[in-house]
Amino acid sequence: MSNDAFQMLADPTRRRIVEALRTGERQVNEIVEIAGVHQSGVSRHLRILHDAGFVTMRPDQQRRLYSLRAERFRELEEWIRGFRLWWEKRLERFEAALNANQIPPCSQRFNDE
Template sequence: MATDVFSALANPVRRRLLESLRDGPRAVNDLAGRFELSRPAVSEHLQVLRQAGLVREEPRGRQRFYHLAPEPLAEVGEWLHPFEHYWRARLHSLRDLLDEQPTKEDPT
């Protein structure tokens, strides 16, 4: 069963795992050491990320290394792009409204 990217990204542990992989591949034991979770729990999160296509696994001897697979993240970014324009416009409108409000120092 394939895991959808949004479901995989919904979990904060999985997002932190992806952040840990930005600088390069890491062994599962190294990744597990960054969390207050058991190694099997971290492995389960990595499995979800792998099923969603967000990481790839590379066996090296008795260890498994995980690599970030950024392609699905680029697709999410493309999907979110129109919403960025929407929120940017909303924030600009809010800034303009706040700029119109008098401050305590300027009671005009």
């Protein structure tokens, strides 16, 4: 998974555009209204997201409808999943160490004091 995916989504305007597209296909003018950015800026960011594989465009007569491409987000999910599994294993070991030392959970310790 390329770090370029994170660089693409690091821009706050592009994240607002992605958020606007989460609910489905939208025209540029709808995205402009939601994102609060001028039409030229939205068009530029949509082109960047399209080139990076995050967005697809479907022509519909005179309109261009934009939507998210799931594939690119699945790549991000897979990359993040590896870290989540790593952290879960560490937390399980930590929990086992706490249980082995019979240290009461924080909530119980605070209630006893």
